[in-house]
Amino acid sequence: MDEAIQSEQQQHLTLVIRKACFGLPTACPSCLPVYIYLKFANVPFDLSYNLTFPDSDHFLSIESTKDKEKLLLLSTSVNFCDVSLDLQHLCSLADQIPYVDTDTYVAYNNEKGGVIESLKEDNIVNLDAGVQNLPEWVSTMAMINSWLSDAILYELWVGSDGSSAHKIYYSDLPWPVGKLLYLKQVHNVKQLLGISKETAERREEEIYRRATMAYQALSTKLGEESFFSDNRQVPTCYIFLPTSLDAFFLGHALITLYALPETSVLRGKLLEQANLVKYADKLKAEFLDAGSSSPDPSSSSVPRRGPSNWGKFRVPVTNCSKPKGQPKRERTQEEKSFRRKAKYFLVTQMVAVLVFLSLLGGSDDTEVDADGDDGFDYDG
Amino acid sequence: MVEKEDPISEVAEDEEDYDEDEDEEEEEPPVTSQSRMRNDRERMEGLLRRMSSERVPLRVHDVIIKGNNKTKESLIEAEVQALKTVTSMQELLQAATIANARLQKLAIFDSVTVTLDSGPPDLPGTSNVIVEVVESKNRVTGDIGIFTKPEARSWSLESSLKLKNMLGHGDIWDGSLSYGWDQTSEISTGVALPRFMKLVNPVTARVSLLSQDWLKFSSYKEQALGLSLGLLSTRNHDLAYNLSWRTLTDPSQMACKSVRSQLGHNLLSHLKYTFKIDKRNSPLRPTRGFAFVSTSQLGGIFPDYRSVRFIRQEFDLRYALPLGFARAAINFGVAGGVIFPWGGGFVNTPVSLPDRFFLGGNSSPVCSLGGPTSLLGFKTRGLGPSEPRREVGEKAGDAGFDPSSERDFLGGDLAVTAFADLSFDLPLKVLRDSNIHGHAFACAGSLVKLTENSFRDLSFQKYRDSFRRSAGFGLIVPTKLFRMEVNYCYILRQHEHDRAKTGVQFSFSSPL
Numbered sequence: 001m002d003e004a005i006q007s008e009q010q011q012h013l014t015l016v017i018r019k020a021c022f023g024l025p026t027a028c029p030s031c032l033p034v035y036i037y038l039k040f041a042n043v044p045f046d047l048s049y050n051l052t053f054p055d056s057d058h059f060l061s062i063e064s065t066k067d068k069e070k071l072l073l074l075s076t077s078v079n080f081c082d083v084s085l086d087l088q089h090l091c092s093l094a095d096q097i098p099y100v101d102t103d104t105y106v107a108y109n110n111e112k113g114g115v116i117e118s119l120k121e122d123n124i125v126n127l128d129a130g131v132q133n134l135p136e137w138v139s140t141m142a143m144i145n146s147w148l149s150d151a152i153l154y155e156l157w158v159g160s161d162g163s164s165a166h167k168i169y170y171s172d173l174p175w176p177v178g179k180l181l182y183l184k185q186v187h188n189v190k191q192l193l194g195i196s197k198e199t200a201e202r203r204e205e206e207i208y209r210r211a212t213m214a215y216q217a218l219s220t221k222l223g224e225e226s227f228f229s230d231n232r233q234v235p236t237c238y239i240f241l242p243t244s245l246d247a248f249f250l251g252h253a254l255i256t257l258y259a260l261p262e263t264s265v266l267r268g269k270l271l272e273q274a275n276l277v278k279y280a281d282k283l284k285a286e287f288l289d290a291g292s293s294s295p296d297p298s299s300s301s302v303p304r305r306g307p308s309n310w311g312k313f314r315v316p317v318t319n320c321s322k323p324k325g326q327p328k329r330e331r332t333q334e335e336k337s338f339r340r341k342a343k344y345f346l347v348t349q350m351v352a353v354l355v356f357l358s359l360l361g362g363s364d365d366t367e368v369d370a371d372g373d374d375g376f377d378y379d380g
Numbered sequence: 381m382v383e384k385e386d387p388i389s390e391v392a393e394d395e396e397d398y399d400e401d402e403d404e405e406e407e408e409p410p411v412t413s414q415s416r417m418r419n420d421r422e423r424m425e426g427l428l429r430r431m432s433s434e435r436v437p438l439r440v441h442d443v444i445i446k447g448n449n450k451t452k453e454s455l456i457e458a459e460v461q462a463l464k465t466v467t468s469m470q471e472l473l474q475a476a477t478i479a480n481a482r483l484q485k486l487a488i489f490d491s492v493t494v495t496l497d498s499g500p501p502d503l504p505g506t507s508n509v510i511v512e513v514v515e516s517k518n519r520v521t522g523d524i525g526i527f528t529k530p531e532a533r534s535w536s537l538e539s540s541l542k543l544k545n546m547l548g549h550g551d552i553w554d555g556s557l558s559y560g561w562d563q564t565s566e567i568s569t570g571v572a573l574p575r576f577m578k579l580v581n582p583v584t585a586r587v588s589l590l591s592q593d594w595l596k597f598s599s600y601k602e603q604a605l606g607l608s609l610g611l612l613s614t615r616n617h618d619l620a621y622n623l624s625w626r627t628l629t630d631p632s633q634m635a636c637k638s639v640r641s642q643l644g645h646n647l648l649s650h651l652k653y654t655f656k657i658d659k660r661n662s663p664l665r666p667t668r669g670f671a672f673v674s675t676s677q678l679g680g681i682f683p684d685y686r687s688v689r690f691i692r693q694e695f696d697l698r699y700a701l702p703l704g705f706a707r708a709a710i711n712f713g714v715a716g717g718v719i720f721p722w723g724g725g726f727v728n729t730p731v732s733l734p735d736r737f738f739l740g741g742n743s744s745p746v747c748s749l750g751g752p753t754s755l756l757g758f759k760t761r762g763l764g765p766s767e768p769r770r771e772v773g774e775k776a777g778d779a780g781f782d783p784s785s786e787r788d789f790l791g792g793d794l795a796v797t798a799f800a801d802l803s804f805d806l807p808l809k810v811l812r813d814s815n816i817h818g819h820a821f822a823c824a825g826s827l828v829k830l831t832e833n834s835f836r837d838l839s840f841q842k843y844r845d846s847f848r849r850s851a852g853f854g855l856i857v858p859t860k861l862f863r864m865e866v867n868y869c870y871i872l873r874q875h876e877h878d879r880a881k882t883g884v885q886f887s888f889s890s891p892l
Binding site for chain 2: 016048050051052053054056096099101103104105106108110111172173174175176177180181347351354355357
């Protein structure tokens, strides 16, 4: 194959995320898992930051039954079998950022179930080939992307003083814009999580309880292993390799440990699980702190996996559906010609009517002699 | 010198009571009304003869204002201030005419009457001025029409509601809703104050929410919530400050790479100064005269360094040369503009997308005065730097696939346009009477990028090659509602991805 061309295409893969802060390449909960996933896969990519679009998501208002029906339809398009997703995850899928792009190919986060799913579907990189149909793996993913996502969302926007969220999303926007967007987002998050004056305490207790249960379950599942999943692709031996589950949880853990303030309740709960903290620190040192964003594939410590196919990376042109509107219908040459002729006919008729009206009514001569006659103005 | 000009009809000058010469003995014997009228006429004629031959000294003793129930007296006094400093009859007449016009211009009175009366008998050579105003009974007015706004690239349908003189300071409040031909919609509210605190010039303030849909051309939509302050507005000079919160989004998710990188929010804070002089005899069909407009914008004057920073300068020069037959004239025009960012790292910083120059569209270059915008034959935003959009589906092999429709036009940092237009009356009298006339034209334009180090690759040869050209002829039909042009345009030179078409084109603009 033309490996030189493919190699060139690989280098032109760009990941666009939110800014780096708190010692992390990005502290945005939507963006960091994608970054980690590409690092796990050892895919070379360039990094670019979008500093001006913190609200590239479109939180859905769930006030009406019609919106709830929309959400159910949306949930069926996501490839998680028999799992009813939490609303927050559905709404985080509506966030355009992060996205992976080259010149004409883009994998947005709000299409096809997210950037990672798009990369899998477009055969760019797939770390989940051996595990993505396993019920246990799927339910663990669902737990991370619902309970833990809710928890980090709550902690960033409601549970803390908001300084972390401000630094992650608004520190590069002018103050009035950042402030107003922050207030709008706090309101949106409260609406999304069902937090009101009456339910605030109950919801907070529920969110933290679920987060604690999730941490305990994950701690038990991880044990002393390096990653959460074993690779069943090689049935004779169990090799623990990173999957997107690791990417999502590691992203969550790093933001909880490094971006949230020390007084954070969620952070305290995670610190109680020593093996999870050790897991996060170890992987951060190995994948995030060491090397640039485009590592040399030959020096990767993660063995190359067949299903990832990154060696055969080709920018795909796929039929990704637009999030809004109907697909554009291809017009035949005859239709185009007919439309053109119809347009000319209508315009000619209109011109004739206007000319008739003009000749009938006349028009005022708008010529005005300006002989330098100064009118009255405020200079006088 | 006294200017013998016809007084404005609303000025009522009561000369009958004027008695200039205190020493003149009144030795009028008892006379009939006819002889009194004859005497008055003789006195008036004598006064006018005197005024035309010599300076008649006079000063104003008092200015009496009547009829203002709601309007603050200070506002009216400020507008008639010049009356108090006159030193002659001639100056008084002129100042009274000007004062009347200024009060009329406030647009809050139904009528204004300035009466010159004699001063106190014990103060010779003085006059009292009585300013009588009738405030508008109906302070709320509505309006709907088709307008061309200075910032708009084309005409718009606008409806507005005005509330006059609510606070008594001559304030005019208005709310308006407009929809433009180029998918622009705006809702705004504003206030105009003729006198704000101690400022002599009127001040206007406007809050607006503007929405523009450029998805078809550049794959983005723009929304701007803005506050505009008009600081100075005279015949030739205009100074305004604008603070806008601007958001660019791409709901279609088809944008090219450069547009994707610009999506999001930014804050625009800029001062805009416009100098305009228009000595042409008509803005729509000039046959003699010249016009010049220069617009300078300085963006980034805000305490926060993260606001959009740029310097933008554009100019437009026109000249109309009459040919002496069939009301024919040649109009020449050249316009140019440049924009570049400032601040740290400005060499590598791109200019914000909505602030760049865009060329194209069918608006007449003769009528649109205000910088490089139109190039006949090229579609709106139809030339200049462009990038391919996101690829979706296998379209390249389809029959009838138009590659240029899959590109986003990004505008440029340096724009130049030039045109020559020959207009002439048509032989038929019925067409001449309706002001329907013909024209032949030739246009040229260029739009290039300078920022992000692109200027290093720009040589003189390359810049010369970047000019597009078109020529054609057509018919102009002015009606009461529209000004319509039907042109046949031939593209002489275009670049590979330009959206241009040789053929018949229609364009519509405001009748004014």
